[in-house]
Structure formats: C-alpha cells, structure tokens
Amino acid sequence: MRFRRKTSLAAVAAAGALVALVLAGCSTSNPTASPSSSAAAAKSSQEPIVVGSAAFPENEILAEIYAQALTGAGIPATTHLDIGQRPAYLKAMKEGSIDLVPEYSGNLLQFYNKDTTDKSSAGVFAALQKAIPSSLEVLPEAEAQDRDSYNVTKEFAKKYGLVSLGDLTKAPQPLIVGGNPELGQRPYGLPGLKSVYGVTSTLKPISDSGGPLTIKALQDGTIQVADIFTTTPAITQFVTLKDPKNMVLAQNIVPLIRKSKASAKVKSTLDAVSAKLTTKALIAMNGKSSGSAKESSAQIAKEWLSQEGLD
Amino acid sequence: MIWFANAFAWLADPAHYAGVNGIPVRLGQHVAYTGITLVIAAAVALPLGFLIGHTGKGRSLAVQVSGGLRSLPTLGLVIVLALLLGLGIGAPMIALVILAVPPVLAGAYSGVESVDPRVVDAARAVGMTGWQVLWRVEVPLGLPLVIGGLRSAALQAIATWTVAAVLPLGGLGRYIYDAIATYDYTEMFAGSVLVIVLALVVDGLFAVLQRLVVPRGVVAAGGAPAAVPA
Numbered sequence: 001m002r003f004r005r006k007t008s009l010a011a012v013a014a015a016g017a018l019v020a021l022v023l024a025g026c027s028t029s030n031p032t033a034s035p036s037s038s039a040a041a042a043k044s045s046q047e048p049i050v051v052g053s054a055a056f057p058e059n060e061i062l063a064e065i066y067a068q069a070l071t072g073a074g075i076p077a078t079t080h081l082d083i084g085q086r087p088a089y090l091k092a093m094k095e096g097s098i099d100l101v102p103e104y105s106g107n108l109l110q111f112y113n114k115d116t117t118d119k120s121s122a123g124v125f126a127a128l129q130k131a132i133p134s135s136l137e138v139l140p141e142a143e144a145q146d147r148d149s150y151n152v153t154k155e156f157a158k159k160y161g162l163v164s165l166g167d168l169t170k171a172p173q174p175l176i177v178g179g180n181p182e183l184g185q186r187p188y189g190l191p192g193l194k195s196v197y198g199v200t201s202t203l204k205p206i207s208d209s210g211g212p213l214t215i216k217a218l219q220d221g222t223i224q225v226a227d228i229f230t231t232t233p234a235i236t237q238f239v240t241l242k243d244p245k246n247m248v249l250a251q252n253i254v255p256l257i258r259k260s261k262a263s264a265k266v267k268s269t270l271d272a273v274s275a276k277l278t279t280k281a282l283i284a285m286n287g288k289s290s291g292s293a294k295e296s297s298a299q300i301a302k303e304w305l306s307q308e309g310l311d
Numbered sequence: 312m313i314w315f316a317n318a319f320a321w322l323a324d325p326a327h328y329a330g331v332n333g334i335p336v337r338l339g340q341h342v343a344y345t346g347i348t349l350v351i352a353a354a355v356a357l358p359l360g361f362l363i364g365h366t367g368k369g370r371s372l373a374v375q376v377s378g379g380l381r382s383l384p385t386l387g388l389v390i391v392l393a394l395l396l397g398l399g400i401g402a403p404m405i406a407l408v409i410l411a412v413p414p415v416l417a418g419a420y421s422g423v424e425s426v427d428p429r430v431v432d433a434a435r436a437v438g439m440t441g442w443q444v445l446w447r448v449e450v451p452l453g454l455p456l457v458i459g460g461l462r463s464a465a466l467q468a469i470a471t472w473t474v475a476a477v478l479p480l481g482g483l484g485r486y487i488y489d490a491i492a493t494y495d496y497t498e499m500f501a502g503s504v505l506v507i508v509l510a511l512v513v514d515g516l517f518a519v520l521q522r523l524v525v526p527r528g529v530v531a532a533g534g535a536p537a538a539v540p541a
Contacts, residue, residue, distance in 0.1 A: 178479070182492035204398070204479040207488050212394055213478065222398045 048076035049261050052089045052098035055082045057289040057297060058146060058231060058282060062102035062253060064301035065273060072311050073269040081297070086111055093136065093258060100270075103256040105141055106249035108132070119246040121145070125254070137262050139255040139270050142277035146231040147251035148188060148210075150177075150241045156224060157239040164242035165197045168225070173200040178217045179227030181205040188248045189227075196247045201225065230279055233287035253277055276308045318500040327501075332485070334505065340481035341509065345468045348404065352411035352464055357457070360419020364453070365445050373420060377413035385410050389475050403475040410471055411464040418460015422453025454524040462517035469510050483509065 049070055053063035060081045070077040080098060083089040090111065092098040105124045109116050112131040118124045121141065128138050152162055160171040168175060183189030184203045193199040206214045210228035218226040218238065228235050230251075255270045285304060288295045295303075305311040321327060328334050363369050385406060392402035426449050434448045450457070476484025486502025489495075 180492050181489040184489070185493055205485075205489060205492075206398070206479055207477045207492070208390075213390065213398070216394055217398050220397045 048078045049099045049266065050097065051077055051079045052083050052092060052101045053079070053081045054086065054089060054101075055084050058286055059102055060297040061285050061289060061300050064297045065277075065305060066100055066102060066255060066270060068298070068301050068305055069269050069273050069310055070266065072305070073265065075263075075266055075269065093256070094133065096258065099261045100255060100257045103138075103254050104146060104251040105138075105254050106147065106251045108138075108254070108256065110249070119249050121250040121252050123246075124250045125252065128254070132256070135259055137257050137259045139257060139262070139267060140274055141252035141254040142274040144231075144253045144277045144279045144282050145251050146229055146253070146279075146282065148179075148227050148248050149230045149235070149243070150193075151218065151226050151228050151235060151238040152224060152241065153218060153221075154237075154239055157241075162239065162241060164244055165193065165199065165247065166244070168193070168197065168199040168201075168241070171224070175199065175201040175225050176204055176223045177201045177225045177227065178204045178206050178214050178223030180207060180209055183227055192247045196245050231282040231286050233283055233290065236283065253282075272310060273305075276310065314496070314500055317497040318504055321497050321501040322504065337481060337483050337485055338505065338509065341469070341472055341483045341506075344400075344404075344407075344472045344480075344482055345465060345513075348407045348411050348468045348472075349415075349461060349465055351404070351408045352415050353461065355408070356412045356415035356460075357419050360416045360457075360460075361423055361445060361450065363416075364420035364423025365441070365449060367424075370420065373416060377416050380409055381413045383409065385471050386474050386477065389471075389478065393478055398479055400480070403472070403478060403480060407468055407471055407475070411468050414463040414467065415460045418457045418463070419453075422456030422460070423449045424453075425456055426452045451524075451526050452529065454526075455521045458517060458521045458524055462514065462521070465513050465517060466510055469506065469513060473506050 049067075051063045051067040051070075053059040063079055063081055067077040067079045077100075080092075083092060083098070086107065089098060089101055093101065105121070105128060106119075109118070109124050109128050109131055112133075113127065116124075116127055116131070118127045125138070125141050132138060150165060150168075156162065156171070161167060162170070177183065177190060177193070179189075181203075184205070185191065190201050190203055193201055204217070204223050206217060206223075208214055210226065210232055212234075214223075214226050214228060215232075215234045217223045225241075226238070228238070228240075230240065253274070255274065257266070257270075281304060285300050288300045288303075289297065302311070322334070330336070359373070363373050388406040388409065389403050392406050396402040396405075423445070430452065431444060431448060434444045439447065472480075472482050473484035473487065476482055476488045483502055483506050486505070487499050490497075490499035490502060
C-alpha cells in the first residue's frame with residue numbers, strides 16, 4: 001500500500017513537471033529559449049538509478065551502500081527504501097520504477113524457481129542466471145550471507161568437540177533445537193538434520209526468527225542448538241556450526257539490476273562493493289542499526305564505504 | 312467457502328486427534344492454562360475485591376491500578392517476562408494473571424457494591440456481624456457480577472494464551488503459529504475455529520452460571536439479576 005501511494009505520488013509529480021515544462025515551452029515566444037528546454041530534455045534521458053530495498057534495516061543499509069557507491073563514482077542514484085517484501089519490490093523492478101535492489105541469492109532463486117535443488121553459493125548463483133526474467137541481471141555475489149545457521153554455546157561446542165553439523169551426533173541425542181516452527185518440516189530443519197547429518201533432535205518452536213527469545217534460550221541451556229540468521233549481531237557469542245553438505249540454502253548478497261541500467265561503469269562499481277562485503281561487515285553494520293546505537297542506514301553505509309575506501 | 316470446507320475436513324480428520332499435537336491434547340492444554348490462570352487471578356483478586364466493596368476503602372486506587380494493568384500490551388509483557396525468566400510456563404502465566412486480575416477485581420467490588428444499601432442496613436439491624444453481612448448478604452447477592460468478572464477474564468485468557476504460543480507452549484495457539492510458519496492456511500483456519508468454539512462454549516457456560524447463582528429469593532421477588540459487566 002505504502003509503495004503504491006508513493007509511486008502514484010511520483011507519477012503525479014512527474015506529470016505535473018511535464019505539464020510545467022510544456023507550459024514553459026508554450027509561454028515563451030523567444031526562439032532563444034529553446035536551447036534551455038532541449039537541455040532539460042537531454043538531462044532527463046540520463047535518469048538516476050533508483051535503488052530499492054525490502055522493509056528491514058539490513059536491506060536498507062545495503063541499498064544505501066549501492067546508491068552511495070554509485071553516486072561516489074559519478075553515476076546519479078536515488079533510493080526508494082522500505083518497499084515491503086520480495087513480491088512487491090520485484091514487481092516494481094519489472095515495471096521499471098526500481099532499477100536495482102540488494103538481494104539474497106537463495107531466496108531470489110526460490111522466488112523464480114520453487115523446485116530448485118541447488119543449495120551451494122556457486123550452484124545457486126549459476127541457477128539464478130537462468131531463472132530470472134530476461135529484463136533483469138544478477139551481478140557477481142558478495143561473500144556476505146544472511147541465511148539460517150545452527151549455533152551452540154562455546155562451552156557446548158568445546159565439551160563435545162563440535163565444528164560442523166555432523167559433529168552433533170557426538171552430543172547426547174535427541175538434541176533440543178530452538179527456532180521458528182517451520183524448522184519442524186523444512187528440508188533445512190529437523191528433517192534435514194536427520195537425513196543429511198544423522199542428528200536426532202526435537203524442536204522447541206520459538207516464533208521470533210532467532211531473535212532475543214531464541215538467544216536467551218540458548219544462553220540458558222533451555223535449548224542446545226539455535227537457528228539464528230548469520231548476520232544477527234548476537235551470533236558472535238556462539239559457535240556457528242559449519243554446513244559442509246550444503247543442507248541450508250546459500251543466501252549470498254547479490255545486486256539485482258535492470259539490464260537497461262547495467263552499464264560497464266555501474267557494474268564495476270557494484271562489483272567493487274560486493275568484493276569487500278563480508279558477513280562480518282554485515283554483522284557490524286546490523287549492530288549499529290539496532291540497540292542504543294541506532295544510526296541511520298545512510299550513515300552506516302557511509303561509514304562502511306569510507307572505511308573500505310569505496311567512497 | 313472452500314476455506315470452511317477445508318478447515319472442517321481438517322477438523323474431521325482422525326489423524327488430527329492423536330498424539331501430542333492432536334486436538335484433545337492441545338484443547339486440554341488450553342483449558343488447563345486458562346483454568347490455572349483464572350484460579351490464581353481469583354485467589355488474588357476476589358478477596359481484595361470483596362474487601363474493597365465491603366469497606367468502600369481503596370476503591371479509587373483499585374480502579375486506577377486495574378485500569379493501568381488493563382492497558383499493558385499483553386504480548387509485549389509475555390515476551391519481556393520470558394526474556395527475564397526464561398522459556399517455560401512461568402513467564403506467560405504471570406503475564407496472563409496480570410491480565411486476568413483487573414476484570415475479576417472489578418467484578419468482585421462492583422458486585423458487593425451493587426447490593427442495595429437498605430438490604431445491608433437491614434442485615435446489620437438484625438444483628439449480623441461484618442463477616443456475616445459479607446458472606447450471607449453481599450457476596451450471594453453480588454454473585455452474578457462476580458461471575459461476570461470471571462467470565463470476562465476467562466475470555467481474555469483464552470484469547471491471550473493463543474497468542475502466547477509465540478513461546479514454545481502447547482495449547483491451541485500452536486496450530487496457528489506452526490501453520491503461519493509453513494503457510495498452511497487450512498490448519499491455521501481450523502486452529503482459529505477451535506479457539507472461537509472454545510471461547511463461545513466457555514462464555515455460554517459462564518452465562519448459564521450467572522443465571523443459576525441468582526438467589527431464589529431475588530428471583531421470587533421478581534428482582535432482575537444485576538447487570539453484567541462486559
């Protein structure tokens with residue numbers, strides 16, 4: 001709803017500007033005035049790249065990073081943040097009101113191809129090239145990932161020598177896993193732990209997507225394993241178990257762009273950003289956007305770009 | 312309409328009546344959680360409410376405090392307490408009791424207050440002690456309002472135990488939270504139907520109880536039962 005209202009406002013504003021332009025053209029009888037209006041027309045052909053984002057802080061920060069990096073490289077860019085969820089902003093991209101969004105490779109692939117079996121970063125990225133509409137393009141992915149991950153406390157990891165998910169069989173079974181209720185059924189949840197890694201577990205459903213309740217439960221020992229997103233700042237106090245068999249779908253950060261806007265200069269600028277973007281960097285940036293720090297997305301993006309020498 | 316058909320098919324499926332996630336277990340848990348909440352809330356609020364109604368003291372304080380408690384966002388309270396106390400039944404139980412106390416308290420003091428002062432004076436005039444006035448006159452005559460308070464608290468508890476299943480609890484909320492997570496709208500709808508039916512049945516039982524507790528003398532005298540607080 002919010003997005004629609006914004007676009008219709010933008011449309012009204014654009015129409016108004018057009019009318020004003022035409023009126024300005026009509027009102028003048030001086031032939032020397034024409035160069036200025038043709039200059040305006042030339043300017044409008046080089047429209048800025050509109051960077052969109054989903055409605056959550058991490059994605060907004062990423063959109064700001066893209067926009068500021070492009071602006072820094074001399075390419076005009078504006079942002080249109082906070083556009084609900086994937087179906088909403090992908091529709092906006094198809095319609096052309098948004099040119100570029102920071103995306104998550106696995107979820108993007110599943111949006112266009114529900115039956116995909118590719119799970120690894122490289123596999124997902126390769127599959128994406130075929131899955132997305134022809135008007136769009138996916139640029140090289142960053143190392144940074146925001147995906148589900150299984151975590152244990154440091155003491156628990158040390159006690160049983162846990163490094164990867166398969167090691168969980170060394171701990172007493174069944175293990176108590178805490179996380180969103182869907183883990184009970186999804187292939188990357190309890191069924192996958194059993195079939196891929198041979199781990200027997202029971203689920204304590206905590207509907208906060210690896211948020212404070214899940215973290216508290218893991219600290220307390222109410223649960224032994226917690227599903228937490230890899231870019232959640234609180235994850236650093238735990239041991240994240242490796243997933244060598246790619247049970248969990250990769251979610252690398254990728255720029256999704258409209259082909260018509262993807263000039264060589266745009267691509268090289270965004271590639272430079274993706275080359276520096278790590279999961280660790282995202283954790284730090286998410287930390288700044290929450291809690292008492294609570295910096296704006298634009299400010300966090302600016303700090304990271306200057307720290308990486310990309311501004 | 313297809314949603315209704317699917318939901319009722321789900322409810323009729325014998326597979327959904329077995330095991331720890333079966334309807335009898337989940338329904339039983341919901342009723343037990345609600346019952347325990349009401350018992351604790353009544354143990355706290357009824358004596359206090361009777362005292363306030365009988366003595367007329369502390370009424371404005373009770374109104375203000377219970378009004379304040381009512382305005383607490385319950386789900387927020389559930390989560391904050393769970394963060395402080397850890398997962399388990401304790402945190403949501405405290406939150407739900409806090410939610411259930413105000414209506415029970417209001418029912419208790421307004422029930423006692425609603426008794427005609429002339430009747431209370433008459434009781435004293437025939438030599439009843441304060442206790443006797445309270446237990447033989449004020450509480451029996453005010454009972455429909457007292458039950459009304461419990462009725463309102465019961466409905467709030469049934470509703471709130473449903474949303475409290477954001478925590479790893481049992482009860483009927485389990486169907487709704489688990490189904491949202493997997494986009495299983497049939498199960499979600501069926502779970503909602505179960506909550507609605509439970510609420511209507513409990514409300515109906517309390518309505519009957521409210522009629523039954525009107526003393527025979529009041530009925531015989533043609534006195535209408537006191538108005539019921541919403």
